[in-house]
Amino acid sequence: VREKRLTLPPSEITML
């Protein structure tokens, strides 16, 4: 599970 999490991409950032 830990390895899987590390492979998730970072998110973009949105200004609202």
Place this chain on the structure above:
Amino acid sequence: AVLVRVLKNSNTLGIAIEGGGSTRQPLPRIVSIQKGGSAHNCGQLRTGQVILEVDGIPLQGREHKDAARIIAEAFKTKEKGHIDFLGKDY
């Protein structure tokens, strides 16, 4: 969790968010708050807070763009003069 009511007393909401489904940050998190925006004027939102719900709509499992759209639409609608954020403390 903490419920924060933001009054729409400025032309902008004034927050930046990151995160969403399928990213390292599964729930949207506030990464900055702009001075002069409604969120800043409210004084109760903080950088680092995670947003669980917007006007009762859960954000769990939603992709980043979907969560951002929900927040943007909540701010845009003129039916209500405020937005209710359910946040988790940072």
